[in-house]
Amino acid sequence: MTATCSPTIEERLEALLRDHPPAATDPVEFLRARFDAGLAWVHYPPDCGGSDAEPEMQRTVARRLREAGAPDPFPTNPIGIGMVGPTIAHHGTEAQRRHLRRLWTGEDLWCQLFSEPGAGSDLAGLATRAVRDRDEWVVDGQKVWTSMADRARYGLLLARTDVDAPKNKGITAFLVDLRTPGIEVRPLRQMTGDAEFNEVFFDGARLPADAVLGPEGQGWHVAFTTLMNERASIGDAFASSGGGPIDGAIAAYREHHAGDAVRRDRVVRTWIEAELVRFVSARAGQPGPAGSIVKLLGAEHAQRVFELTVDLLGPEGQLVPTSTEGSPWTRGPQVAFLRSRATTIEGGTSEVMRNILAERVLGLPREDLGPKDRPWKDIPRAVTDRPAGS
Ligand SMILES: Cc1cc2nc3c(=O)[nH]c(=O)nc-3n(C[C@H](O)[C@H](O)[C@H](O)COP(=O)(O)OP(=O)(O)OC[C@H]3O[C@@H](n4cnc5c(N)ncnc54)[C@H](O)[C@@H]3O)c2cc1C
Structure with a gap:
C-alpha cells in the first residue's frame, strides 16, 4: 500500500468506532482493536x-475516543501505559515489543522496579545487583x-551489573516476570x-539473557525514557483533572461560605492555578x-486544591469511608x-524537579556530586544493603 492511500488517523478513528461501538463492545476487545488500528500510541x-503519526495527535485521539465513550486504558495499568510501554517501544527488541499489546489492554499489568531504600532521588546509586551466570x-x-x-505480572527493573563503572554507567535494565522464583x-x-x-x-532470582532491555550497562539511558514519560504522565493526570478537583472546592464554597470574600479570594486563586496547570500541560x-x-x-496544585476543599467543607471534610475499594482519588x-x-514525592520530588529545571532548562551551575568517574563500589553509602539470602 502506498503512503497516499494509507488511511488517515481520522479515517482509522471512524472505522474503529463504527466497527467496535464502545457501548456495545467489551472494553478489552475495544482496546485490542484500538491497538491493531495503530491508535494506541499513535506516534x-x-x-x-x-501509526508513525505526529506526537501531538495523541491528545486529539484520546479526546475523540473519550467523547465517544471509549474505555481509557490508563487507570487500569498506569505505570504500564504511562511509562513502561514508551520505554519498551524505544528500547525493546522485536520480541520485547510483543509485550505491548497485552500491556495496552491491561491483560498484563506492569510495575516500575527503580527505587530502593538507599536510592530514591539518587536513583543512579542503586545497589540491587545482577550478576551474569552463563546465559542467565x-x-x-x-x-x-x-x-x-x-x-503486576511484569516489572521494569534497574540493577547494577558493573560495580567498577561510575554509578550511572554500570546499570542495566531488565524486563522481569514477577512469577520468577526468588522474587x-x-x-x-x-x-x-x-x-x-x-x-x-x-x-537469587534468575532472569534469561533476553530479559535485558537496551544494551548492557546502558540502563541509565533506558531509565531516562521511563522517567521523562513518568513526569509527563503524572503532570497530565493532574491537568486532565483540572476541571475536576477545583469544581469540588467551588461547590463547597457555594454550599458553606457563599459571600465570604476572603475564602472567595482563595478559591479564585486556586482556580487560576488549575487553569495554569491545564494550559502548561497542553503546551x-x-x-x-x-x-x-x-x-x-x-x-x-493537587495538594493545594484538596487542602482548600477539606478546609471549606469543615467537619464534613474530615469524613473517611470505611471501605478502601476504588481509587483514593475518588473516595x-x-x-x-x-x-x-504523596504527589510531590512520587515520580521525583519537587526539590529534584527544581534541580532539573535549574540545571537542564535554565543552564544554572550543576550541583557538585563529587568526581564523575569514581567507581560505584568506592562511593560511601548511607544504607547498609541487605546481604543476599538474609
Ligand atoms: C505514591 C508513590 C508511588 C511511588 N511509586 C514508585 C514506583 O512505582 N516505582 C519506584 O521505583 N518508585 C516509586 N516511588 C518512589 C519515588 O520515586 C521516591 O520516593 C522519590 O524518588 C524520592 O526518593 P526517596 O523517597 O528515597 O527520598 P530521598 O531521595 O531520600 O529524599 C528525601 C528528601 O531529600 C530531598 N532531596 C534528596 N536529594 C536532593 C537534592 N539533590 N537536592 C535537593 N533535595 C534533595 C528530597 O526532595 C526529599 O525531600 C513512589 C513514591 C510514592 C510517594
Missing part, C-alpha cells in the same frame, strides 16, 4: 500500536515503593488505608526536562487530600 510504529542473570537486592507490584512482594500500607506500593525482594511537547514544570506545578475529599501528600 510509535505499527508494531507498537502506532542472577538478581539480589531490594526495591521499595513499587506501585502495583502486588498485582517476593510485600505490600506497604499508607495513611489512606490503601496499599498502593510494595517492597520487592530479589533473592508541553514531547517528554523532556521541561516536562518537570508540569510535574512540579501539577503536584503542588471523597479527605482521602484525596491524604493521597495528595
Whole structure:
C-alpha cells in the first residue's frame, strides 16, 4: 500500500468506532482493536500500536475516543501505559515489543522496579545487583515503593551489573516476570488505608539473557525514557483533572461560605492555578526536562486544591469511608487530600524537579556530586544493603 492511500488517523478513528461501538463492545476487545488500528500510541510504529503519526495527535485521539465513550486504558495499568510501554517501544527488541499489546489492554499489568531504600532521588546509586551466570542473570537486592507490584505480572527493573563503572554507567535494565522464583512482594500500607506500593525482594532470582532491555550497562539511558514519560504522565493526570478537583472546592464554597470574600479570594486563586496547570500541560511537547514544570506545578496544585476543599467543607471534610475499594482519588475529599501528600514525592520530588529545571532548562551551575568517574563500589553509602539470602 502506498503512503497516499494509507488511511488517515481520522479515517482509522471512524472505522474503529463504527466497527467496535464502545457501548456495545467489551472494553478489552475495544482496546485490542484500538491497538491493531495503530491508535494506541499513535506516534510509535505499527508494531507498537502506532501509526508513525505526529506526537501531538495523541491528545486529539484520546479526546475523540473519550467523547465517544471509549474505555481509557490508563487507570487500569498506569505505570504500564504511562511509562513502561514508551520505554519498551524505544528500547525493546522485536520480541520485547510483543509485550505491548497485552500491556495496552491491561491483560498484563506492569510495575516500575527503580527505587530502593538507599536510592530514591539518587536513583543512579542503586545497589540491587545482577550478576551474569552463563546465559542467565542472577538478581539480589531490594526495591521499595513499587506501585502495583502486588498485582503486576511484569516489572521494569534497574540493577547494577558493573560495580567498577561510575554509578550511572554500570546499570542495566531488565524486563522481569514477577512469577520468577526468588522474587517476593510485600505490600506497604499508607495513611489512606490503601496499599498502593510494595517492597520487592530479589533473592537469587534468575532472569534469561533476553530479559535485558537496551544494551548492557546502558540502563541509565533506558531509565531516562521511563522517567521523562513518568513526569509527563503524572503532570497530565493532574491537568486532565483540572476541571475536576477545583469544581469540588467551588461547590463547597457555594454550599458553606457563599459571600465570604476572603475564602472567595482563595478559591479564585486556586482556580487560576488549575487553569495554569491545564494550559502548561497542553503546551508541553514531547517528554523532556521541561516536562518537570508540569510535574512540579501539577503536584503542588493537587495538594493545594484538596487542602482548600477539606478546609471549606469543615467537619464534613474530615469524613473517611470505611471501605478502601476504588481509587483514593475518588473516595471523597479527605482521602484525596491524604493521597495528595504523596504527589510531590512520587515520580521525583519537587526539590529534584527544581534541580532539573535549574540545571537542564535554565543552564544554572550543576550541583557538585563529587568526581564523575569514581567507581560505584568506592562511593560511601548511607544504607547498609541487605546481604543476599538474609
Ligand atoms: C505514591 C508513590 C508511588 C511511588 N511509586 C514508585 C514506583 O512505582 N516505582 C519506584 O521505583 N518508585 C516509586 N516511588 C518512589 C519515588 O520515586 C521516591 O520516593 C522519590 O524518588 C524520592 O526518593 P526517596 O523517597 O528515597 O527520598 P530521598 O531521595 O531520600 O529524599 C528525601 C528528601 O531529600 C530531598 N532531596 C534528596 N536529594 C536532593 C537534592 N539533590 N537536592 C535537593 N533535595 C534533595 C528530597 O526532595 C526529599 O525531600 C513512589 C513514591 C510514592 C510517594
